Amino acid sequence: MISFKMLYLKYFPYNPRPFQDELMDRIFMSNIMLCEAPTGSGKSIASLCSFLADKKEEEKIVVLTRTKSQADIYLGEIKKISEKIKKTISAVHLVSKQEICPKLKYSDITYEEFNQLCRVSECEYRDRNDCPYIKLQKKLPRAEVIVASYNYLLYPPLRDYFLDRAETTLENLMVIVDEAHNLLNLDILGRKIKEKTVKLAEKELKERIPLRRIFKGEDSMIDISGWIEPEEIRYLYEMGTEILKEKKISFTFRTACFFLNAYKLRYNENFMIYRQNGEIFLKPIFPSKLIEPLIYCKKLLLMSATLSPIEGYATLYELEKAEVYSMPNLFPKENRRYLVIRSGLNTRLESRDAMLWKKYAKTIEEIYKSTPRITLVFFPSYEILKEVHSFVNFNVFIEPKENKELKTLIEKIKNEKKALLFAVCGGKLSEGVEFTIDGSSIVKTIVIAGLPFPVPNFELELKRELYDRKFGYGRGYFFLHVLPMVNKTLQATGRAIRSANDRAVVVFLDDRLEHYRYFPQEIREELELVEIEKIREKVEEFHKTYA
Structure with missing residues (x-):
């Protein structure tokens, strides 16, 4: 492969780690790329340097992140690059108006309520051209790098707004989607409403709202056109705005906003509206349809530490022609051990009873006794x-x-x-949290107490049927059950080894061995089958070796 080192190393503020040269070469050469790179590999700085080396003056780099902590990593790296090249790279962190408003400090209102209050309220900051959000937006056309949440380019109504404010086009964007495994979970772009919200709206209005009848009935898909008239939404919107002006919160306005969004998207084939457990949901169906407009960007990079199996994500995101790259684990093999029980424990629905929980508790206690410092146990659910x-x-x-x-x-x-x-797979402690002191991890054993498959419900069955129809029979189960399970598990197991000096053992307390074939090659090759009675001995042996 031809190396473009001189182009991207101009921006690189560190000494390259193993494989970083190859990673930057591949990113520089690719128009569309799916990249799996482990924690600690420096994928954030590598992607920025490769993009900057390939960027023309009129083009913008857009980094899409899910959390503020992820955004801060990129902003910090941009500062380091600026210091290296002795020239300030113009970067904007595009946050929501609600986060930075100095006037409307109401923590318990929705973004739609805040936005409407902003429109209808008098504002001294806006009057004297001192609104932080307006100032932020004015920086967008001149920005070289924009760091923003997924919504700005993935949610259809927001994408055009963003492009207009940034005075650019998709063709002039170079897009990095950070932690791209999150696109599996389309809840981040979905909405829902409870009947309780509509009841509270009726209380505000002192009258019955006809559309409340939509909540009655079995779980099913809903054709919104048959339930709602535009005039009804308009009435609720106007009345809700008046209540909002007076009370700063309005359930009538919340009701209007949900059904207005549902009505706008009623002909969008990638959004489904359905009733489940007495609530109404509006959610995307296929992540590929949200990503699809971005293939027209100059460059598109989707990356994560957990995109295994990467070919599965390429199919799900309909990016089969994209460059696919999985970076090897950079940390010493002897610093880790993967153990899985041969039999005796799993969290299948039909297996769940008090005896099972007691057996899990006893096994976890044995592992804890043989572990120094922290034993971190991840369960499939809070229950x-x-x-x-x-x-x-x-x-x-x-x-x-x-x-x-x-x-x-x-x-x-x-x-x-x-x-x-004790923590939950997919919960607050499974991603973006560091248990380190002076750069070293204090988590010495990770326990996966049951593979975190999603619990079957109407939505999953509905989507599974649609996925089978699109990708082929049986693929729905793989995309909707297996991929999320693998991803949540990998996010959890990644909490222990955060640097080359960390050592840890990972114990899988789930004997459904057929599913481990979907895990990364590293785990498949190193996974050691152990009788449940020998788990404590194996964990103890590992930790004594490195005591």
């Missing part, structure tokens, strides 16, 4: 976590449900010489 916890005889730290409690918990854990921590 299973609670069941197992009721049989554990040790003090256990439990993942909080509120984000505000997370920082306090992590600090407590760091002060413990030995601790047992």
Whole structure:
């Protein structure tokens, strides 16, 4: 492969790590690329340098992230690049208007309510051209790099708005989709409404709302045109706005916004409106249809530490012609061990009872006894976590449900010489959280207490039928059950080894061995089958070796 080192190393502010040259070469050469690169490989800085080396003056780099912490990583790297080249790279972090508004400080209102209040309220900041959001938007046309949330380019109504404000076109964009495995979970672009919201709207209006009847009935798809008239939505919107002006919160306005969005998207074949458990949902169906407009960008890079099996994601995202690259694990093989029980435990629905939870608790206790520092246990759900916890005889730290409690918990854990921590796959502790002191991980054993398959429901069955129709019989199960399970598991197992000096053992307490073939080659090749009675001995042996 021809190397373009001189072009991208001009921007690179560090000494390249193993494989980073190859990664930057591939990114530079590719128009569309799916990239799996492990934690600690420096994929963020590599992607930025490759894009900057290929960027023309009129083009913009757009980095799509899901969380503020991920956005901060890119903004920090851009600052380092600017220092390296001794020239400021113009970068804008595009946050929502609600986050930076100095006037409307209402934490319990929706974004739609905030936006409407902003439109109809008098504002001294806007009057004197001092609104932070307007100032931010004015920077977009001149920005070389824009860091924003997924919604700005993936949600159809927002994409045109973004392009207009940035004074650009898709063809002049170079797009990085960070943590691209998140596109599996289309809830981030979906909406829902409860009947309770409409009841509260009726209370505000002191009259019955006809569309409330939509909540009655069995779980099913809904043709919104047969239930709602545009005049009804308009009436609710106008009345809700008046209530909003007075009370700063309006369930009538929330009701109007949901059904207005549903009505606008009623002919969009990639959105489905359905009733499930007495709630109404509006959700995308295929992630590929959200990504599809981005193939017209100059460059498109979707990357994550967990895109296994990467060919599956290429098919699901309908990017079969894209460059596909899986970067090898950079950390020493001897620093890790993967163990899986041969038989005796799994969290199949039909297996769940008190005896099972008691057996899980006993096995986890044995692993905890043989582990120094922190044992981090991930369960498929909060419900299973609670069941197992009721049989554990040790003090256990439990993942909080509120984000505000997370920082306090992590600090407590760091002060413990030995601790047992229970968390949930796909929860707050499985992604973007560091259990490190002076750069070294304090998590020494990760336990996957049951493979985190999604619980079957009407939505999954509905989507599975649509996926089978599109991709072929049986593929729906793979895309909707297997891929999310593998991804959540890999996110959880990645919490332990964060640098080349970290050592940890990962224990899979689920004997459904047929599913481990979908895991990365590293795990498949290193996975050691162990009798459940020998688990403690194997964990102890690993930790004694590196004591």
